[in-house]
Amino acid sequence: MKYTQLHKSPVFLKIMFVISVAIIFFIGGITFKHITVLKKSSAFVSNSYEVNAELERLISYIKDAETGQRGYILSNDKSFLEPYYNSRVLVRKSYERVSKLTSNSRTQQSNLKKLLYFINKKQNYLSKSLYMIEQGKFEKNTFKNYSIIGKQTMDSIRFKVEDMMKTQQMLLKSRQHDYKSTMNYTPLLIYLTLIVTLILITVAFIKMNNNLVLLKNTINTLSVANEANNLAEIVSRSGSWQLNLETETYTFSDNEYRLLGCEPQSFEASLESFLNFIHPEDLEFVVQKTKNILTENDLAPFTFRIIRKDGEIRYFRALGRMVSIASGDKTLIGTTSDVTEEVYAQNLMEERNRELEINNKELTAFNYIASHDLQEPLRKIETFLSRLISKDYNNLSKSGQQSVSSIQSSANRMRNLIHDLLQFSRTNKGExxxxxxxxxxxxxxxxxxxxxxxxxxxxxxxxxxxxxxxxxxxxxxxxxxxxxxxxxxxxxxxxxxxxxxxxxxxxxxxxxxxxxxxxxxxxxxxxxxxxxxxxxxxxxxxxxxxxxxxxxxxxxxxxxxxxxxxxxxxxxxxxxxxxxxxxxxxxxxxxxxx
Amino acid sequence: MNTDFINICLADDDEDDRLFFTDAFDELKMNTKVSTFNDGVELMNYLNNEDSVLPSVLFLDLNMPKKNGVECLLEIKKNEKLNGIAIAIYSTSSSEEHIEETFINGANIYIKKPNDFEELKKILSEVVTINWQYHTSGLNKDNFLMRM
Missing domain, CATH: 3.30.565.10 (Histidine kinase-like ATPase, C-terminal domain)
Structure with a gap:
């Protein structure tokens, strides 16, 4: 349950995103390093070939010098000396190039120093023997000696060069080994990067798509609910409003405007614009009630009058409550309903009740007083009758006596009636x-x-x-x-x-x-x-x-x-x-x- | 004046009732002297007159013009000279409110006007011969209303 919630939360998405970026950066970094190594390796390979070629060239320059000198000695033609003279510069240049090419290998540099020694020695003996010939002081033994040393030096040069080439070969081999192993990893890493990136993009896409679908559904549900709410507001003659406490902005529902007799959203929603509609006599009361919205976060229900745009006075009942919506913003939502009919009905009912109460009281009083006051003359009739009977009964004729008896029984009956009526009204009376x-x-x-x-x-x-x-x-x-x-x-x-x-x-x-x-x-x-x-x-x-x-x-x-x-x-x-x-x-x- | 007479006063606005009252005493042949008054004002004028002989029993109707019985009762009970007079309320009504109000304000007995002349005579003779001192000491709400 918790997991699903976490899974759905935007925090999870953020964490996913950060991890993904970190992985891509990591793999990308490694790949970049590999490619750099690769580039270096290939540069080294070409460098090694260049070193070899240059060394070959160096030897051939020296050989050219030797050949030229030999040609001159045999033919005494000065034109043969041209390569000999050129070779000095060429050998220097070639040597410098090799030195430059092998500058990052200490072994080659030390080899190169030894090579320079032999080259100098060789050139030295070449120039020595040439000098001897030019001066015409040719000594067979010395020349022979020089030639032998020259040959030995040449061999040393050759050996040294071969040695250097071998060293270069070895270096190249080890480099090639590195290169090979790097070459093995690099495509894998690139492929891996690609796959991970693809997976992440796919996951992100699915996730976003799901969210999008969810959002769409939510929006659909919301819009249906909103529409239903609008209809409900119309039917129930009520409107709603919201106050965003962070931004202190108001929103009124369409029907809120209609209740005020206005077109929906025809003016900017604000407390002031609403207060404009309130009946002047109720304004102070409403201001008093709404003053504490922001501090108390609550608006207890209360009834007040407003004057609609068309001038009609209506009774409104409003109440509000604080809610925290998903974004964390505190919002005060409230409803206003037009209770005019209810208020009128209630007033009417209260009035009717009052009338009824008054009528009832009057009726009871009337009943009581009537029966009470009726007793008075009746009592006299009976008293007079009793005197008549006790004093003059015997003086009356038969029919007169009959009439007196009838009057007496009627009076008696009337007394009973009045007595019972009084009793009845007493039963009805309040206390x-x-x-x-x-x-x-x-x-x-x-x-x-x-x-x-x-x-x-x-x-x-x-x-x-x-x-x-x-x-x-x-x-x-x-x-x-x-x-x-x-x-x-x-x-x-x-x-x-x-x-x-x-x-x-x-x-x-x-x-x-x-x-x-x-x-x-x-x-x-x-x-x-x-x-x-x-x-x-x-x-x-x-x-x-x-x-x-x-x-x-x-x-x-x-x-x-x-x-x-x-x-x-x-x-x-x-x-x-x-x-x-x-x-x-x-x-x-x-x-x-x- | 002659002290052999029992002085009796009645305040009642109803002529017939006054007639029944005086006739009843006439027929009773007791040693009584009955004075009647047409309303509360007349009665109080008489009582407040220094020359007047105060009655030993005063019969007081409740419903009278100008000054009604309760007002008279209150005035008499406040007056030191008059508050010793025995007061019998003499009314058509037997409503609890009237009985309670007059009892609280110090009336001594409550008589509901009877609808038979012989009964009236009987009641009046009894009331006049009551030993008021004895009656008053044992007075309570139950025996306040006179029953025959």
Whole structure:
């Protein structure tokens, strides 16, 4: 894994390149050295041949001198002496050339010195014998002597020259050996250099080609992503911008310009050019927000207004985050989105909420005040009526007494209605103070409240252990009162009512309709043996003012169970009713275990 | 004035209620002298008058024009001369807020106006005969509201 990463990294390429150049330089250097050696060797070969040729020439000059002298002595013709005289200069020149050619060989130089001695000796004897003849003092013995010495010297010269040639030959041989071995290595080295260079070029080419393909693919992917991003920006009404922190230059996306109502890239991207669009009232706020971009490397989301090129005011929301891109440059990227619609929608919603709240409050207040104020005249009607009955009832005619009774029962019914309505509006009212309460106490209180009716009807009202729960105490007490009085009210005439309450804990899985955010519920069942009801009305009975019976049969306002439903809902619970006609009703309350 | 009478005052803007009130005492035939006032201002004027005979029980309606019952209650309880008067709130409302507010501000009993004349008589006779010292020492929020 690490290897592949290294293999792909540009550092690897750089190392490869440096190594390659070093190898090529090394091999190139060696090759250059070899070629230089080769050049030297071939120069030496030609030098050796030249030395040999020159030495031959040197001997032939001396011979020419000897021959010329001999010719002169035999024929006494002075023209024979010409080569003899010339030879001195020629021999000197030839000697100098040989000396020059062999200047870098100490053996040859010392040989050459000896050769010079013999040459001088030879020339000396040649000139001596010539002088003797020219002077006419020819002495046979001396001449013979001179000739013998001359011949011996000539032989020495010849030997020396042969010696030198041999030496040169030997030197040449060793040189040729070097040359040969060098010649063996050189093509190999050149070939090697070529191969290595080729391999390196091929590797580099493959590598670069791969990178190029990769780059091309990346560019393709990028351009697709870029296009997708452009489309996404258009759809989502957002734009993006970048701030390169090294160069402190800005880039805006096309849609950023469109959001501002401008043609894409129609002006130079900069903080200043963007700030020009900001609503004057929000300018200070935005400047404050963007001031710390460079130090904090982050731009928390914030909303502000801008004025588009066409003068329209829009709401923008911007946020930014610091990223380090591959080149190591730190770049702050940010998005701006046009949230005008959202802002308007939110404002509208808030306004609606406020209106709703006000309406709700007014309604509650109205309900409360109306029912409260209605009590006042009703109370007077009843009080006057009670005085009328206690004082003048007997003075009234039969029908008058009938009417008074009717007025009384209507007034009574009205009082119940007002009382229940008040109760209902109190259940709706705001203050919902939840307290840890023992429901057994609330149940006992409820029973106490209904004591009179329970006694009158000889009813049995009992409950097993109720839980301790966080509830609004007076509401739960009211719930018990309403449910028990409901059961008492709809009891069978000839049978004493039995009302049983039992409680158990269930999980939300036990009942399909229970939501699963509360895992456990108390299921409180209130069961009676009254007249019951038809199951088809099970939902209807909880609706305000809904009654199943004629008010002459059973008195009731149609509010009691609506209050029960409201109370249970206030406690995030559920209430259901099951009824069987003439057999009894069961009310089931589900209260979440907090 | 005649100290044999129990002096009783009622401040109520409702004419009918004043009538029920006085009629009830008439019929009770107790040794009472009932004075009624049409609003809080009238009542306070009377109470602040040095010549006035202070009542032993003051019945105070809450909802009155000009000066309502709570304002009267506050003024009376602040006044050293008057704060010894037993105050019975006498109102149509039985809302928790009203009961709590008047209890906190030092009223002695809260009477919800009954809708039966006989009941009214019963309540009034009971209130007038309460031993206030005893009642006040054991007063709490539960027995503040008078129940029959």
């Amino acid at each position: 919902k103070v939840f307290e840890e309460t023992d429901l057994n106490v609330l149940f006992e209180n409820a029973k106490q409240e209904l004591n009179q009716i329970i006694e009158d009807k000889k009813a049995i009202v009992e409950s097993d252990e109720l839980p301790i729960l966080k509830v609004i105490p007076f509401q739960i007490q009211q719930l018990f009162i309403n449910l028990i009085s409901n059961s008492l009210k709809y009891s069978k005439v000839e049978i004493a009512p039995i009302i049983k309450i039992n409680t158990r804990i269930i999980t939300h899985n036990d009942e399909e309709f229970l939501p699963n955010h509360n895992s456990k519920y108390y299921k409180i069942t209130i069961e009676d043996n009254g007249i019951g009801f038809d199951q088809q009305y099970a939902k209807k009975i909880f609706i305000l003012f809904n009654r199943l019976h004629n008010k002459n049969e059973y008195e009731g306002t149609g509010i009691g169970l609506a209050i029960c439903k409201k109370i249970v809902e206030n406690h995030k619970g559920f209430i259901l009713a099951n009824g069987t006609h003439n057999e009894g009703a069961t009310f089931i309350i589900y209260l979440p275990v907090s």
